[in-house]
Amino acid sequence: MIIKIDFMIIMYSITSIKAITNRYKMETSREQALRDILPGWHELVNSFYDAVDDWNLKHSDNLVIVTDIKQKWGDLRISFTPQIKELSDLYSTIKKKSGTICEICGCPGKHTDMDYNGSHWMYVLCKKHKKQHPIDYFERENY
Numbered sequence: 098m099i100i101k102i103d104f105m106i107i108m109y110s111i112t113s114i115k116a117i118t119n120r121y122k123m124e125t126s127r128e129q130a131l132r133d134i135l136p137g138w139h140e141l142v143n144s145f146y147d148a149v150d151d152w153n154l155k156h157s158d159n160l161v162i163v164t165d166i167k168q169k170w171g172d173l174r175i176s177f178t179p180q181i182k183e184l185s186d187l188y189s190t191i192k193k194k195s196g197t198i199c200e201i202c203g204c205p206g207k208h209t210d211m212d213y214n215g216s217h218w219m220y221v222l223c224k225k226h227k228k229q230h231p232i233d234y235f236e237r238e239n240y
């Protein structure tokens with residue numbers, strides 16, 4: 098009987114370790130997100146991670162992780178799991194807002210189509226940064 102219980106505890110521990118490892122592999126940390134996203138949007142990125150941290154403090158039985166965060170078609174895209182209505186609503190607001198904020202400096206901006214080595218890229222840029230290609234900025238600042 099005791100041996101059987103011990104075995105179950107070991108199996109349970111292995112399952113937990115696997116779950117934690119998978120979680121770690123899937124997760125995009127705040128630090129990683131701030132490296133990947135240009136500085137004009139860092140406030141948006143931080144506001145989402147703050148909300149996730151807040152949620153996780155109150156709901157240790159239903160932890161949320163950010164699995165992906167990127168700029169796509171001039172919007173800030175955030176994937177997270179599980180889907181929580183409160184966070185989904187915040188994400189909708191952040192995504193909409195990102196389309197109006199310059200990715201480089203955080204000033205008011207507009208969706209701007211840019212040509213780079215023959216491919217089109219959509220960015221959100223202010224008047225000043227419209228003249229400066231974000232990829233060049235990205236490389237120069239070593240982000």
Ligand SMILES: [Zn+2]
Binds near residue numbers: 199201203223226
């Ligand atoms: Zn700007």
